[in-house]
Each structure stands twice: as structure tokens, then as C-alpha cells.
Amino acid sequence: MTSASDGPTSTETSVISISNSPSWSSASPLNSFGDLDAEKDFPPVMTIKGVTVTLENNSVWKQFSSCGTEMILTKQGRRMFPYCRYRLSGLDPNMMYMLVLSIVPSTKHRYRWNSSQWEVSGQGEHLIQGTIRAFSHHYSPCRGSDWMNSLVSFYKLKLTNNFQDQDGHIILHSMHRYIPKLHIVPLPNGVLPKTDQPVQMGPESITFTFPQTEFMAVTTYQNFRITQLKINHNPFAKGFRDEWKNGRLKETFLEPRAMVSIDAQHVEVKPAEPSEDEEETDKTPALCRVRRKKKRINRHWGNPKGKNYKPSPAPPAVPCSPLLQPELDDIDGLLFVSFISKVENKSVCQRLFIH
DNA sequence: TCACCTAACACATTTGAATAGC
DNA sequence: AGCTATTCAAATGTGTTAGGTG
Numbered sequence A: 001m002t003s004a005s006d007g008p009t010s011t012e013t014s015v016i017s018i019s020n021s022p023s024w025s026s027a028s029p030l031n032s033f034g035d036l037d038a039e040k041d042f043p044p045v046m047t048i049k050g051v052t053v054t055l056e057n058n059s060v061w062k063q064f065s066s067c068g069t070e071m072i073l074t075k076q077g078r079r080m081f082p083y084c085r086y087r088l089s090g091l092d093p094n095m096m097y098m099l100v101l102s103i104v105p106s107t108k109h110r111y112r113w114n115s116s117q118w119e120v121s122g123q124g125e126h127l128i129q130g131t132i133r134a135f136s137h138h139y140s141p142c143r144g145s146d147w148m149n150s151l152v153s154f155y156k157l158k159l160t161n162n163f164q165d166q167d168g169h170i171i172l173h174s175m176h177r178y179i180p181k182l183h184i185v186p187l188p189n190g191v192l193p194k195t196d197q198p199v200q201m202g203p204e205s206i207t208f209t210f211p212q213t214e215f216m217a218v219t220t221y222q223n224f225r226i227t228q229l230k231i232n233h234n235p236f237a238k239g240f241r242d243e244w245k246n247g248r249l250k251e252t253f254l255e256p257r258a259m260v261s262i263d264a265q266h267v268e269v270k271p272a273e274p275s276e277d278e279e280e281t282d283k284t285p286a287l288c289r290v291r292r293k294k295k296r297i298n299r300h301w302g303n304p305k306g307k308n309y310k311p312s313p314a315p316p317a318v319p320c321s322p323l324l325q326p327e328l329d330d331i332d333g334l335l336f337v338s339f340i341s342k343v344e345n346k347s348v349c350q351r352l353f354i355h
Numbered sequence B: 001t002c003a004c005c006t007a008a009c010a011c012a013t014t015t016g017a018a019t020a021g022c
Numbered sequence C: 001a002g003c004t005a006t007t008c009a010a011a012t013g014t015g016t017t018a019g020g021t022g
Helices: A058-067 A144-149 A224-233 A235-245 A248-253
Strands: A015-018 A045-048 A051-055 A070-072 A085-089 A096-114 A117-123 A131-136 A158-160 A176-187 A198-200 A206-209 A215-218 A326-331 A334-339 A348-354
Touching: A045 A206, A051 A058, A051 A176, A058 A224, A085 A144, A096 A144, A224 A235
Parallel strands: A015 A198, A015 A348, A070 A215
Antiparallel strands: A045 A051, A051 A085, A096 A117, A096 A131, A096 A176, A131 A348, A176 A206, A176 A215, A326 A334
16 A cells, blocks of 8 residues: 555645546535435435445435535535545556545535525625636545545545635635535556646546535624534534533524524434544534624633543554554444554645636 | 624644653 | 663543634
């Protein structure tokens, strides 16, 4: 296997020519957009040309998409949550493949949040000269057998609205809708293209798009229900969960006219993400965004576990390809291995050329 | 005034170096 | 000396929110 360091570094870019255009998607499961197909149950498994890709954390994506997924953009780059995690099968075990994630606009419009839902506010920003960045999995290229033996997680991918970004993050426009696309690019020679050389996606290349992963890029969360889901699912936001339980924020946020009933299935918390433990989500009535206009609260977060708190030790790793340095993902009580190197965890960003 | 953006903030988690014990 | 376990601090990832900008 080629180590991650063999690929382009975070500051290097290459160009991938892709024959399938972003094709403005009309399909959207986003309730807050008022789409008719919001109730569709998008399958977590797709098979194209004998290659099957499973959206491994589909249950979480479904919960988010039912509310209208939002992803925060920051200048320094923000990780996606939920992130794209796939399981692959049907690849040629001995063939080398590149796995690339691109995030393309799913509509031509710019949006604005109007009390309880998104509405079109005008023409969307154009792609700069038809090029967008794509995130190459840092173990690319890798043998088909290696990709198939482990989960493929893109959780290192970061989103930014900084168009001068030099860190290799995916650059998006705020208040625009996007959808991630997974590109599987076979490399018959096993040679990673040079960073300044276009990577031709031939007819054997495959692109997978899961409609439930569509999201709105924002700089501040607009839909209160999304904030609640993020807090409930993301371990790094655990510190905010108590606030929902003790009702302080509930009282602060809730205004009768803004309340929207929340379906029980939308707040159901399943242990699907690396964190998810966990107690049932508060059945807090959802409401549209109400910005708090009050003095900053001097909060006492207080770690109940005290200074001596130690995170639980990582369970034993599931055997995987000896070529890969495993990283554990704890999902649904099971352990999976994803291609993450603690040593070489540079994000690899490439430019994707769309014809 | 409004919509949107930015940066500082406080917390949780992760990571790795330092230390102790065997 | 070498290995393992424990402790601690720094780095990083979160959502919050006051204030800035156009």
C-alpha cells in the first residue's frame, strides 16, 4: 500500500476531470425546504457497475435530513457532522483505487431562512471557472481489498467559506445547498497522478450520490432542530446537552408562536455515531431559530467526573488489512476500522474539474 | 433595521509526553 | 533497561453569542 505521505499534501492540488457534471439535483429530503420528496426514504445502499457503496451512518443522516441538514462554514474550516462514512464492496481486490469526495451545488439558488423554512432568495453563486475542490481520502490510492475491508470515513474533511484558503479545505458558499459525491477512480497502473496533472475519470470511474446527505451551508445554525440534533449526537457538543435537560435553554428559546411539533422519529437518538451512547433525546418541542438577545451567561459547566476524568479505553481493534493503520469507530456497539492514520493525517484536497 | 458573518469564549474530547510502578 | 499503566496538559472540535459589516 502507498502511505498517505505519497499523496498530495494539504497545500498541493491536482485536477480531476469528471465527466458527470454536478447536475442540479431536484431531489431533496429536506423538510425545511418544503420539498415534496422530503418524505422519501432514500436507500443507504447503491450499486453501480457491480460496485456497491453503503452509507454506513445512514440512520443519522436520515434524522438530520428530515429536518434539513445544515453544515457550519468557518474561516479556519469546520468538520462535517454527520460526516460521510461508506462501506464498499464489489471492487477488484487487486486494483488500485482513488477515493475522492467532492461537494457540489445541488441547486442553482441562494437561500434565506424565513422563520421556519428555507426559501429561495436569488441566484446562486457560480462555480469559479467550473472548478471545485475535492477531498481525496488520505489513503488513496489503495487496493480494492483494503478499501473493502474497512469503513471509509471522510470525517477529516473540513468546510470553509474562505476563498483564500490554503489548507486544502472544501470551499463553499454560505446559504447554498450542496451534496457530497463519492468518486471511485480506478488506477490501473497504481500510480497516483501528479498534483499538477489532471486525473482523467474514465468510463470505469464511478460516482455515488446519496440524496440524504444533502445539506445547507451556513455560518450560523438557522434551524433550531438541527442545533438540537448536533448537540445530541456530536460528542464534542456534549457540554451543551445538560442545558437542554435542565430546561434553561428550553425556556430561553421557546416562544409559543415559534413552536413546531417535532415528530418522535426525528428526535430518536440511535447509537450510530462514534459518540452515541446514549440517553434518549429530550422531547423538546422544536422551533425555528430565535436568536438570544441577552448578556452572556457565566456558565458553570462543571465536569461531574472531575479533574481525574479519563475517557473510556478504546476497545480492541477489529483486524483489518495489515497495510492500514486502523482507527476505531464505535458504531451501534460494534467496532469498525477506518482508514485514518494518526501519523499522516494530512487532509488531501484536490481540485475537481467539471466539464 | 435586518441578514449575515466573525471571533472570543467555555466546555468536552483526543492525544501524547512525563512519570510511576513492576 | 524495558514495558505497561496512569496522570496531566496541550491541542482540537464543539455550539454560543456579542458585536461588526454592508
